[in-house]
Amino acid sequence: MLFNPLLNETDKQWKPIIKALETVVGKDGVIRRKEELLTYECDGLTSYRQRPALVVLPRTTEQVAATVKICHDYQIPWVARGAGTGLSGGALPVENCVLIVTARMQQILSIDLENQRVIVQPGIINNWVTQAVSGAGFYYAPDPSSQIICSIGGNVAENSGGVHCLKYGVTTNHVLGLKLVIPDGSIVDVGGSLPEMPGYDLTGLFVGSEGTLGIATEITLKILKTPEAICVLLADFMSLEAAGQSVTDIISSGIIPAGMEIMDNFCIRAVEDTVKTGCYPKDAEAILLVELDGLQVEVDANKQRVTQICRQNGAREITSANDLETRLKLWKGRKAAFAAAGNISPNYFVQDGVIPRTKLAEVLEKINKLGEEHGYKIANVFHAGDGNLHPLILYDNAIPGAWEEVEELGGEILKLCVNMGGSLSGEHGIGSDKNCYMPYMFNEIDLETMQWVRKVFNPDNLANPGKLFPTPRTCGEAANAKIEQFKGVELY
Amino acid sequence: MLFNPLLNETDKQWKPIIKALETVVGKDGVIRRKEELLTYECDGLTSYRQRPALVVLPRTTEQVAATVKICHDYQIPWVARGAGTGLSGGALPVENCVLIVTARMQQILSIDLENQRVIVQPGIINNWVTQAVSGAGFYYAPDPSSQIICSIGGNVAENSGGVHCLKYGVTTNHVLGLKLVIPDGSIVDVGGSLPEMPGYDLTGLFVGSEGTLGIATEITLKILKTPEAICVLLADFMSLEAAGQSVTDIISSGIIPAGMEIMDNFCIRAVEDTVKTGCYPKDAEAILLVELDGLQVEVDANKQRVTQICRQNGAREITSANDLETRLKLWKGRKAAFAAAGNISPNYFVQDGVIPRTKLAEVLEKINKLGEEHGYKIANVFHAGDGNLHPLILYDNAIPGAWEEVEELGGEILKLCVNMGGSLSGEHGIGSDKNCYMPYMFNEIDLETMQWVRKVFNPDNLANPGKLFPTPRTCGEAANAKIEQFKGVELY
Known part of the structure; x- marks a missing residue:
């Protein structure tokens, strides 16, 4: 009893499917009212929206298996969704899909x-x-x-x-x-x-x-x-290059900090204006946050060495915190960076790319230049230790065409990362946002090999179709096709 | 132009294949004389032997690709081999196979x-x-x-x-x-x-x-x-349990040593009789070797803590070494453990299983009991920190039926590991030695899923057939079929 995965919006054929799903997860485990489905139209990447046909809320492995089996039997595409905080559209619904949400699987x-x-x-x-x-x-x-x-x-x-x-x-x-x-x-x-x-x-x-x-x-x-001791150091620099060089020198010295983050001046100001930590000097070109953990003696020794390296690279001031409260205060600005971007700009787009750590300064300069060329301000905050960049492109969605321009700029940044020997994603995934860039990183046979593996598990392409891998459409077309897809899916 | 992978030993059909391979890797890159093939009949697991049809020695990726392509076109099974030191028969040739040896790819x-x-x-x-x-x-x-x-x-x-x-x-x-x-x-x-x-x-x-x-x-x-400082500690105990408890306590205290090894009394005596390190007390029931690395201050602090933990668990003597020469001396016995087993017994079989670290003492007692029941002495040396056991079963291959009994005992040990929540292999692989035990660890669908993935890359099962996955034959049958397979493969 297979039929087209793209069921008609008002198709009566949904009726037995809903009945079957309700038998599995109970009536309260299936959401199908338009207004209730609104929550599920996008993930953290809010630029794309797509309403699912319905949402299923299983509680157990068996309920998930039965739900997936129903989708398989009826050949309905399905998308798994956790908390919906993803930043690459990985949990974005596809047209007429069943969205399997794990919100009730919290044991x-x-x-x-x-x-x-x-x-x-x-x-x-x-x-x-x-x-x-x-x-x-x-x-x-x-x-x-x-x-x-x-x-x-x-x-x-x-x-x-x-x-x-x-x-x-x-x-x-x-x-x-x-x-x-x-x-x-x-x-x-x-x-x-x-x-x-x-x-x-x-x-x-x-x-x-x-x-x-x-x-x-x-x-x-x-x-x-839990480590015996934790220490957070905050150093501020008058150039991004000096902060980047400190990162290289710290790693070269053999220290592996628990974390090592850089924020640029624009980001610092945004953060201080928003959360007012009082710790981030607004006139600094860059701040470097270094968290050290381990034994107390180890942390003490590494703290000395990191301080020395930062000083040698011209750090202006170095603050450190050992107790939890002060540590959280130093981290507060970094953790609030994305929120701060949202505060100083109507919209922002977080890119996620990786470069070899040794090319930090060069790439950041090029990213800022790209921003200038495209006419958009870019705030930079990143996991400096592993070369994982998060340029925040600030824009206003109300301006027609802005999103398309931002998407193009984001793409230019990704291509730059790959050209510098880096990668399309450090931690946010590819999803529906960056799949069109996969051919920049992998050749045809490499991608085909991945597809073979996909087909082993997912031969009918029902599980999260259109994600991760490039579709035949070009990026621009894909974006246009996806933006503002508010086609109402009315059941009955 | 496909023909049976099991070519007849003297089959003239090999001629064009050899010619094609020689075109790829040169005449000196193809070995086919019986006496020269002897080297390649087994890997480190010497109990099984099988001569390949021929050996190919490529130098580049392109030569490997061309060789594999020829095997594919003629549907000849092939096995890749590095240095041939594997301990699970992973690089053991299969009948009438092409053995691709990487000995010339050393750049x-x-x-x-x-x-x-x-x-x-x-x-x-x-x-x-x-x-x-x-x-x-x-x-x-x-x-x-x-x-x-x-x-x-x-x-x-x-x-x-x-x-x-x-x-x-x-x-x-x-x-x-x-x-x-x-x-x-x-x-x-x-x-x-x-x-x-x-x-x-x-x-x-x-x-x-x-x-x-x-x-x-x-x-x-x-x-x-390279870490700033390295220290090796050697503690000796009057019970294996005390050594095992020290390992648990060290890990529980939050220390992650670079390495943590235990040897039992039998192994200690074998090692001292063979390499005479002078450091391993022959009357100790167990010795524990702990290597600490990191900053000097960190190593010093951890050394104190490890020493204290060992003392609390009744360690008799604790020796430590900071300089390279003394460290190597302390390690010497451990590194020579397998060789020492070969010195005190005509043959030995190294098993490789994993158990949850917390069950060390219990499992070791059971292993020794299994040895007694089967009438074989077992020396125990193992990566205690990660619960990776290497029981050495000592036997004499000259005694008819001994190997079969040892193999059965080895199997009992593996089943014990799995029953205790452990695994069939920590680091030696499954190869042709342990593939029959895979169903003890994985159910049918789990194994089938792996086979699906295998088929993506290796649909004709030409690459290392019969390894890793269980064949329909039972273990005993497989062993009998494999032992002493000295069928001469004469070309021309």
Whole structure:
């Protein structure tokens, strides 16, 4: 009983599908009223909108499997969604799709402190994992800026990073095993509770696959011991180059800070005007935040060395904080950078690209030049230690054509990153936003190889179609096609 | 022009194949004399032998691709082989196969110290990577015991570990990108020079795939800064349990040593009788080796804490070494453990299993009991920090039926590991030795999912057939079929 995935908006054929889904998740587990569906029209990348045909809210692996099986049987495209905070449109619905939302899958299924692992459902909020184990002296390392609202399932899909990923690695380094529902509705276990598992590393393959291979319903995470001591240093510089050189020198000296972030003057001013930390000197061309962790003696020794390196590179003032309260104060501005951008500009677009760390100064200069050429102001805030840039392009969506121009500028920045030996994404994923740039990074056979793998799990392309991989359409066309897609999907 | 992969031994049909291969790699690049092929009949797991039809020695990616293409066109099975030091029969030839040996692919293609990465050909010896960069203050972390003879290509295939993998992770954590030749002869690039790459993590998928997905011809490795200070501690205990408890306590205290190894009394005596280090007390029930690295202050502080923990657990004597010479002396016995086993017994079989670290004492007792039940002495040496056991079963191959009994005992040990929540392999791979145990660890659908992925790359099963995955034959049958397979393959 297969029929076209693009069901007619008012098609009566939806009726048995809804009935079947309600049998699985209950009547309150299926959302289909237009006004209730509004919430689900976009993820953190708000420029694109698409209403799903309906939303399903399962609670268990079995309910997810049954839901996916129904989609498979009726050949309906489906998209998995966690907290909807993604920044590349990975959880953006596609036309007439079933959106499987994990908001009711928020259980911690097991905590094994001795072996330092926890098993969680995908809907659990990133920060809750740390909260659940911090009393016993543990924490979960990957910490996206959105960690108080983003879900672990979404982190797995996008292989999310965060400020502490310099030292501890991104999500994939912290996932030991997964229970998956693959697009035919089967339940598959990959990996396990140990890092050493024989056979193909399908866990690693799945993490970062952006919902195109299936949906994770149980996630085994590694947790780490809370370090004995933490120290945050804030140094301010009169040039971005000096801040960048300090980063290179710190890494070259053999120190691996827990995190190392740079903000430029424009960003500093935006942040200070918004959250008024009082710590970020508004006349500085750049500030460098360095977090050191480990044993007290180690942190003390590294603090001395980092201070010395920053001074040698002309740092004006260096503030440091050991206690939690002061540390949070120093971090506050960095954590509020995106919000601050929203405060000084009607709209902003966060780009996410990676470059070799050694090319920081050169690339930042080129990015600012690109901004000038295109007539847009760009604020720069980035994970300097791993060369992961987050240029914030400020614009006004009310100006016709602005978004298209911003998207083009964002693309130019990405191409620059790739040309400099870098990558299209550090931690936000490709989603529907950057898939058209994949051919800049991978040749045809490399992309084809990925598609072969996709087809193994997702042969009918029902799971998150149109994401991650380039579609035949060019970028401009894709953007035009996607913008303002407010086609109402009225059921009955 | 396809014909049966199992060509007749004297089949004239080999002639055009040899001619084609010689055109690719030169006359001296194809080995086909019976006496010259002897070297290639087994890998480090010497219990199984199988002569290949011929050996090909390519020098470049293009030569590998052309060789694989010829195998594909003639539907001949092929096996990739590095230095042949593997311990699970991963590089064991299959009947009438072409063995592609990477011994002539030993170039370091690029060294980028600033970005801490090197690109190497697969035939390069593990230790050479560190030698190439140590002058500049860097090293390559994964260090199998065989590191002075094993190749990086083999390390990639088996996802090799080593004593330093407790802190730094196994091979997969140090491979950034690969140039691959897949079984249809295509050249594919996966990953890159940065850890953050969008799309599916095919690099991670390939590492540890044991030659069943293709052959890596260029490998981009991450190198690390040599730590400022290194200290090795050797503590001896009057019970294995006390040594195991010390390991648990050290990890629980938040210290992650670079390495943490335990040897039991039998192993200690074997080692002292063989290499006479003078450091391993022969009456101790267990010795614990702990390597600490980092800043001098950090190492000093951790040394104090480790010493205290060992004392609390009843350590008799604790020796420490800071300088290279003394450190090597303390390590010498551990590094010579396998050789020592060979010295006190005509033959030995190294098993490789993983258990949750917290179950060390319990499992070791059970392993020794299994040995007693089966009438074989087992020496225990293991990466205690990550629960990776290496029981050495001592036996005499001259006694008829001994190997079969040892293989059965080895299997019992593996099943025990899995039953205790562990894994079939920590670092030696599955190969042809343990593939029959895969169903103990994975259910049918999990294994089927891996097979789907295998088929994407290797649809005709020409690349390393019969490895990694269970064949329909039972273990006993497989073993009998494989032992003493000295069927001469005479060409012409």
